[in-house]
Amino acid sequence: MVVEAVCAGCFMGLYIGCIYKYNALNGQPDVLKSLYSALQPSSSLEDLRYYDGGHLSDQQMALLQYQRENLHYLSEEVLRLQESLSKYQRTDDGSTPQMNQVQSELRLARSLIAEKDSEIQRITGTNNQYVEENERLRAILGEWSARAAKLERALDVERLSNMELQKTITKLRSLPSAERQVCLQSESTVCD
Structure with a gap:
């Protein structure tokens, strides 16, 4: 276990030494330092322009590419911050664009509510007319x-009266004619 720890420590020391040696190459400035911060001014590359080695020019290309990407990112960030700032900047009347948008949406909602209320009143009026007509x-x-x-009661009375009359007519027809004459002249109930 101790041997493993010693071997790991030696390996780490050797690795750190290689990295330090790589960064301190011939006393030239480290071109990767500007990679650590996009806001840090980039170091002058004039000293490195004539350095005799393809290794450093690869670093320069990587640095330039990284700085281009950082510039692009920073420009996008500036645009985003400007948009955020414009949302909260006040106009001449003291309101923000967000407040203006909310107020316009509120006006739209109120007009829709008023329109629906008038439609409901119209429907209620029509409904009241239908109720009155009903x-x-x-x-x-x-x-x-x-x-x-x-009329049904009168018809029933008339029907009963007709039935009584029919009965009377039938009885009268069944009587001999002399009795029939007497019954018709007297209109009495004796003939019944």
Whole structure:
């Protein structure tokens, strides 16, 4: 276990030494330092332009590519921050664009509510007209029902009267003609 720890420590020390040696190459400035912060000014690359080694030019290319990407990212970030700032900047009347948008949406909602209210009032008025018409028709129907009931009662009375009359006529026909004459002249119930 101790041997493993010592071997791991030696390996780490050797690795750190290689990294330090790589970063301190011929006393030239480290071109990767500017990679640590996008806001840090980039180091002058004039000293490195004529350095005799493809290794450093690869680092320069990587640095330039990284800085281009950082510039692109920073420009997008600036645009995003400007948009955020414009949302909260106040206009001449002291309101923000978000407040203006909310107020316009509120006006739209109020106009929709007013439109729906007027539609509901129109429908309520139409419904009230239908209710009144329905009540009027029910009253007419009730009146006609009462008339029909009276007519049915009168018809029943007339029918009973006709039946009685038919019975009387039948009885009179069955009587001899002399008795029939007496019954017709006297109109008495003796003939019944």
